[in-house]
Amino acid sequence: MAGSVNKVTLIGNLGKDPEVRTTQSGMKIVNLAVATSETWNDKTSGERQERTEWHRVVIMNDRLADVAERFLKKGSKVYLEGKLQTRKWTDQSGQEKYTTEVMLGRIGAELVLLDRANASGGGDDMPRGNARAAGGYGGGQAAPRSGGWDAGKSGADLDDEIPF
Template sequence: MSGFINKVVLIGILAKDPEIKMIQSGDNIATLVLMVNDSWENRRTAQQINKVEYFKVVVFSKNLIKQIETVIKKGDQLYIEGQLRVRKWYDEQKNNHYSAEIVLFSHNGILVLLNDNNIKEELLINQEASS
């Protein structure tokens, strides 16, 4: 195989308002927490099982961050395409920790705001790479 792919697609509800902060380079990043509900029926008991997962989404795209600051809020339903990244970090006691994040970069991040009817209300596709 000559190529590889790292792509994550999620549809979920924004669990809290976006956080925008400046990093050392002077650029802003946006952090989102996306709540995704999964449900299935237990074959043995016929009981309906619901499980909620929370995903951290980090946005580095300047164009998407501008839209996130003005349009996106807690409770919005979002469609997100990005890459899975595992970040290694150390706590104060020098213990290793790992966290998985969905990352939206300038060249490949897509964020779509969906309305209550799951119809595309506003498409926020990043075009920053061309500017």
């Protein structure tokens, strides 16, 4: 095997508004609390069960941080791609602690806003899609949200000449 893979994909909802900090060098760092849930029917009782898992997400990518700061809020539904990263820190009592987070860095990170309700509610500056940092350039771009082959069209706009 030539290498290994560290990739995390999440679809979930923000549990609180993004926390935005700026470093002394001017870089924005955004912290998110993202909840993912799974549901199932309990075999013994037949009752519907649900388990929610909370994920710490750290954005250290200027473009993604800008999108998160401007457009995300508590309850927003997002699609994220990043990598797991564990960091060691010391608490106030001097004990070493470890925290594992999903890191959206400069390369290979993606943030897609999945809330359609926000896109129709206001200004034209709301991105209808994703901001991405991929490849080796660490760039990032805003892309239109793909809502299906007929996104944004009413039935009257469809071509009547289609032979099927």
